[in-house]
Amino acid sequence: xxxxxxxxxxxxxxxxxxxxxxxxxxxxxYGMETLLCDLNxxxxxxxxxxxxxxxxxxxxxxxxxxNTTVGTTPTMTALNSPIGTTPGTVPTTANESFISGxxxxxxxxxxSAMWTQGSISGTVGEMALYLCYNTTGTANGAAYVSGSSDxxxxxxxxxxxxxxxxxxxxxxxxxxxxxxxxVDWKIQIAYS
Amino acid sequence: xxxxxxxTDVRIGxxxxxxxxxxxxxxxxxxxxxxxxxxxxxIFLAGSRWTNxxxxxxxxxxxxxxxxxxxxxxxxxxxxxxxxxxxxxxxAPSIMSSTAVNAQTTTRWVIQYIAMWNPGLITSQVGEIAxxxxxxxxxxxxxxxxxxxxxxxxxxxxxxxxxxxxxxxxxAAQSLTITWEIGVNQ
Numbered sequence: 001x002x003x004x005x006x007x008x009x010x011x012x013x014x015x016x017x018x019x020x021x022x023x024x025x026x027x028x029x030y031g032m033e034t035l036l037c038d039l040n041x042x043x044x045x046x047x048x049x050x051x052x053x054x055x056x057x058x059x060x061x062x063x064x065x066x067n068t069t070v071g072t073t074p075t076m077t078a079l080n081s082p083i084g085t086t087p088g089t090v091p092t093t094a095n096e097s098f099i100s101g102x103x104x105x106x107x108x109x110x111x112s113a114m115w116t117q118g119s120i121s122g123t124v125g126e127m128a129l130y131l132c133y134n135t136t137g138t139a140n141g142a143a144y145v146s147g148s149s150d151x152x153x154x155x156x157x158x159x160x161x162x163x164x165x166x167x168x169x170x171x172x173x174x175x176x177x178x179x180x181x182x183v184d185w186k187i188q189i190a191y192s
Numbered sequence: 193x194x195x196x197x198x199x200t201d202v203r204i205g206x207x208x209x210x211x212x213x214x215x216x217x218x219x220x221x222x223x224x225x226x227x228x229x230x231x232x233x234x235i236f237l238a239g240s241r242w243t244n245x246x247x248x249x250x251x252x253x254x255x256x257x258x259x260x261x262x263x264x265x266x267x268x269x270x271x272x273x274x275x276x277x278x279x280x281x282x283x284a285p286s287i288m289s290s291t292a293v294n295a296q297t298t299t300r301w302v303i304q305y306i307a308m309w310n311p312g313l314i315t316s317q318v319g320e321i322a323x324x325x326x327x328x329x330x331x332x333x334x335x336x337x338x339x340x341x342x343x344x345x346x347x348x349x350x351x352x353x354x355x356x357x358x359x360x361x362x363x364a365a366q367s368l369t370i371t372w373e374i375g376v377n378q
Contacts, residue, residue, distance in 0.1 A: 002222040002356075003205035004230060024200040032202050032376045036301040038236035039325070039374065040292045042256040044244035055239035098238060098331055105272025107230050109238035131237060152241075160237075187237060189204070189230050191272035 008161045009186045015179035020170045025161040026072035030133040037134035054155040056131035062113040062183055063088025068125035068165040068172050077159055083122045092116045105191030115181045125172045129185045131160040207373045208350045213366045218357040221350045224270040229347035232327035242337045257326030257344035259288050260307040260370055266319035266352040266359050276346050277322045286310040302375040309368045319352040319359045323372050
């Protein structure tokens with residue numbers, strides 16, 4: 001098989017202790033469709049305003065949930081039981097890092113979220129990476145952004161991939177509220 | 193390089209079919225997406241925005257520049273670092289089109305690119321074929337890609353050297369049609 005492979009790997013640390021080590025995520029329809037919708041982009045045309053099409057990280061986030069019985073399906077768009085107000089409690093800090101594949105054909109980005117001690121609590125049974133998604137670009141003739149007013153197309157973040165106890169991706173764990181909780185979510189696209 | 197597929201992975205594949213008259217010369221050969229294409233895909237996840245902030249301007253990328261070329265080389269396989277055909281036949285397609293198929297119910301999404309050369313335009317042996325795309329360039333690290341058009345660069349390739357297909361010489365009396373499907377599915 002010579003298909004390029006997109007893989008998501010999740011690592012969770014509480015303080016210095018690794019709770020989950022490179023568990024494989026499940027991509028949703030948003031995650032799969034966005035790649036081709038963006039590939040179908042053609043042009044940006046403007047008269048007198050700012051026009052842009054947003055990519056995944058324009059307004060990304062991560063959320064945690066408590067559900068342990070519902071596995072991920074392609075059509076799922078949110079955590080089953082998020083901790084905090086839907087879509088969930090936002091991380092205290094959020095950062096990105098990039099791994100070039102120039103020398104080995106494996107390109108990766110790591111989204112890192114950290115919740116300070118006490119800012120989130122509960123037993124974690126599901127996690128989600130939210131990236132901006134594009135589900136309109138594959139409509140023929142709509143694969144562009146054009147307008148006469150400021151336009152930020154595809155700026156809404158949605159559940160791009162999910163990790164769940166129900167799928168056997170990890171074991172449920174109770175958050176230690178005396179230590180920070182860190183989640184590194186890595187997505188790689190590799191030549192094959 | 194071959195990697196095992198697991199059901200949590202998403203496959204980003206390309207299938208190439210070459211037709212001359214009623215004859216299918218190449219049937220769904222599997223392509224190899226190279227670094228230029230992979231980086232472009234990663235920018236869709238990790239980038240921030242592609243922005244046009246200028247008055248009365250239009251900038252282009254990706255599908256706008258999609259095209260194909262044939263080449264004659266039969267000895268050099270594709271690697272992730274490949275940036276072009278080895279022996280490119282420079283004749284551009286007479287007709288180039290692309291169609292996106294949105295198949296949400298099947299969890300598979302496809303863009304179908306079709307190139308057609310009029311009879312007699314390509315007459316030498318074909319041993320490699322390339323799909324070019326207006327790939328974004330630069331590190332995909334939450335960057336804004338501002339006021340920039342991107343040119344056509346190699347997205348993926350099929351080659352005789354990799355065993356993707358058997359070399360063929362087009363019949364000069366008939367048009368040559370290549371259909372290239374890029375699909376994403378789980």
